[in-house]
Amino acid sequence: MSDLKTIFSLSGPFARTIPGYQPRSQQIQMAEKVDEAIQKRSLLMIEAGTGVGKTFAYLVPSLLSGKKTIISTGTKTLQDQLFERDAAMVCKTLGIPARIALLKGRSNYLCLYRLDRSLHAFRGSQTQLRKMMQLQKWADQTEDGDLSSVSLLGEKSVLWNKVTSNSENCLGQDCPAWESCFLVKARRRAQKADLVIVNHHLLFADFVLRNDGLGEVLPDADVFVLDEAHQLPETGSQFLGEIITTRQIRELCEDIEDELQSLKLQDTDLANFLHGLISRSDMVRDLEQVPEGTGPAKKLLNDVHAKPLLDELTEGLESLEKRVEQFRDASATMKRFHERCVETLRRLERFTGQEADGYVRWYEKRSRTLLLKMTPLNIGEHFQAFIQKQSSTWILTSATLTVSDSFDFIIQRLGMPAAVETCILGSPFNxxxxxxxxxxxxxxxxxxxxxxxxxxxxxxxxxxxxxxxxxxxxxxxxxxxxxxxxxxxxxxxxxxxxxxxxxxxxxxxxxxxxxxxxxxxxxxxxxxxxxxxxxxxxxxxxxxxxxxxxxxxxxxxxxxxxxxxxxxxxxxxxxxxxxxxxxxxxxxxxxxxxxxxxxxxxxxxxxxxxxxxxxxxxxxxxxxxxxxxxxxx
Ligand code: SF4
CATH class of the missing domain: 3.40.50.300 (P-loop containing nucleotide triphosphate hydrolases)
Structure with missing residues (x-):
């Protein structure tokens, strides 16, 4: 009897600690498959029907292997469950002294720098100001700065953008709050951990950064387990493209204005120009001809009202880039803002320019922003390149990977190499x-x-x-x-x-x-x-x-x-x-x-x-x- 069989048996540690525990042959089979894939550094896709207990079936061999493991799942709720409940329980029951870290996307962590700046140059209502002050107080008490643990911001609150960072506005090592930054601390914990729990959004964000040679978010790992893997094609599509939004343009202008003020570099002409650019971007967003919802780019680019406005916006960004370049050396922040101008302009030109092979250009209009997107038609080759670069064990699992017992569809969508091993484990339910x-x-x-x-x-x-x-x-x-x-x-x-x-x-x-x-x-x-x-x-x-x-x-x-x-x-x-x-x-x-x-x-x-x-x-x-x-x- 292998160790795994003992662990999952009726006389094993789970049976002693979980009331009503029932061994499931499918769970043991899955744990053995995962273990084998870890030993062989191979690629495994495994469909585990409802009730197999796939979470424990991959956690146990991963933790026992002692190898650095990253587990990615579909949602933040599942991520929290894995961290707080499942992984903690497996470690406790099996007496494994593993260091486990939870890492979310940067928009989940309070950004001390942006909170501070937003409070100094506050634009908003008194209620919003009060909320920001409460957040400031909370920042002194929280260990991890994870905003989901405090119910101060509603799901759709406009304050999210003011108190969290994105890859464009984060100052990185130039940030005055670098040492106390919650995101930096969470990433350091992930570097040191044996098991890191992330979500697919973060996984793909990391992939995009690595691919563009701009660094990385996640540590390297020996084993990757991607749960809820049926969601990967859609999540991948969202991340492996490019996006520019009217909100980003507004924020860029506001950030530049705030920085100029804090540097005491008064430039009325530039300030007026920034306000004008915000208005132009708002006009694109508010176009009556573009109803809320999604549509192909050509609908905007062939529209007699939208096209001239997009051209004006492009010209405005060109001019902004040149103007901000003059202040580039005034501070590390201004240097970043100049880089943001260059990147924003590049994306808008790409969206409005020639068709790009293998990509679909489209827009999405929401109540407060217009998103212009370029999405790859097929994420397969991107995903395959990602997997091959890591030379690790990859385990993709879900209750729904096959169609009529065939993995062909998911294999094709993710561009999985021919060497991938597949396995279907039916549900133990009758x-x-x-x-x-x-x-x-x-x-x-x-x-x-x-x-x-x-x-x-x-x-x-x-x-x-x-x-x-x-x-x-x-x-x-x-x-x-x-x-x-x-x-x-x-x-x-x-x-x-x-x-x-x-x-x-x-x-x-x-x-x-x-x-x-x-x-x-x-x-x-x-x-x-x-x-x-x-x-x-x-x-x-x-x-x-x-x-x-x-x-x-x-x-x-x-x-x-x-x-x-x-x-x-x-x-x-x-x-x-x-x-x-x-x-x-x-x-x-x-x-x-x-x-x-x-x-x-x-x-x-x-x-x-x-x-x-x-x-x-x-x-x-x-x-x-x-x-x-x-x-x-
Ligand atoms: S390093 Fe980035 S995320 Fe951290 S506080 Fe500074 S700007 Fe915010």
Missing amino acids: YRKQSLLYLPDSFPDPRHPGFYATLAEEARRLIEICRGRTFLLFTSFRALNEMESRLEGSVSYPLLVQGRASRSQILRAFRETDHAVLLGTLSFWEGVDVKGDSLSCVIIDKLPFTSPDDPVLEARLDHLKKSGKNPFMLYQVPSAAILLKQGVGRLIRDRKDRGIVMIADNRLSKARYGKVFLDTLPDMKVVHDMEVIRSFF
Whole structure:
């Protein structure tokens, strides 16, 4: 019996410390696979079904190996859980004296320098000023400066930008607060640690810095474990491109003005110029012709109103760069600001210039900023280069990596080398006994105008049978709103609707309210874990195909089509199948859970590609008759 088998056995240390502990053969297999990959420095992709216990299965061999390990996961919440609960527990139970560090992106840490500057040249309301003073007080007490541990700033507060840094405005070693900087301290802890817990955003931010030869955020490591690896292609797309925002331009101008004031370099002409540039950037942002949402760059670049404004903005930045160059030697900060001017101009010129091969240019308009982005069509070659540079062990894991038992889609999207080893470990849950997949007969096509009326009727019946305890998961806000108005007042259980409160508040309310019914869109399809009786039914309206209006998706599909491939079968179906598996996966989270999943989209039964979806889902018994459901409970 290997050490790992002993550790995970009924007589092992976990069984002695975790109440109700049950050994799972899949967990032991996964731990052994991970251990082998660490010893061989190889590349492993491992799909571990819900309930395998993959977190312990990679933590135990990683920690026992004594090798420097970086674990990256999808969200900050999961990161906190790994740090505070799982890694700490494994170390304690196995008596491993490992140093563990948590490292987040820089926007999570209070920036002492920017807080100080913002307070000195404060622009804002009295309430905001009071908050800043409270933050200043908190800065003296906090150990780590992690802003998530203090509830002073709301999610959308405008103060975030004033009290945190980004790679452009951080002064690095020239910063007067360098020695007490929370970010620097967190990075030092990560350098010394045996196990560092990060998230995918930070992982890719590090990758971009290394790639551009601008340093690094993360320490080197022998082992990388990337959990929730199905999210890597999307997170990678966000980071491996370029972005410039009207907010960045405004902040750059404000920072320059503040610095000139603090250096007592009064230059009225430059001050007026900066105000003028801010107005120009605001005019681009506020263009009526550009509605909120996303669109391809050509919509801006061919627009008779937008194009001249973008040209003026480019000219303004050219002029700014020359003006600021004259003050470059006035201080280390001004030198940085000049570099920011050069970089901002370069990005804007790239966005407005010629098409760049392999990239899609697009914009996103939000309420307070306009983002101009260049995103790679395919992140595969970038990601592969990243992996090869590190010459470490790489383990990519998730409950949803395969489509119809094949890793081809994720391998292709991440450009994984041929040497990658793959492994599927099924869930230890008995889906055929614990659940039913209800595909109602004679439902209208999801594009039919009567679809949601029929769905509301069917949902009411199911909610009654399940006595609430239901998730309704939608593919769009429009669908959610329509169903909310149809169900409101016509079901006898409390409705919790996305948008009425924050995601975490809604989830907490669902757990604490007996027989609740939750209505949510895509952010509720994954990362939600409700064990036990509170959740007995999941209703999904449609197959979650990404909207073809998404300019990045549109460009990717177009690219595949031009290469003679079938974008629908090669991209849209597998992406949607993975997401559907996530949504369905909300139901059974424990051996004792029981329940129903209903998918109202009849393309699952009628379309040829429906089989791909069904083959990707857990092995559930398919039923078409509501009466079978009644007798199930
Ligand atoms: S080093 Fe950067 S992040 Fe740290 S306090 Fe200075 S500006 Fe802020």
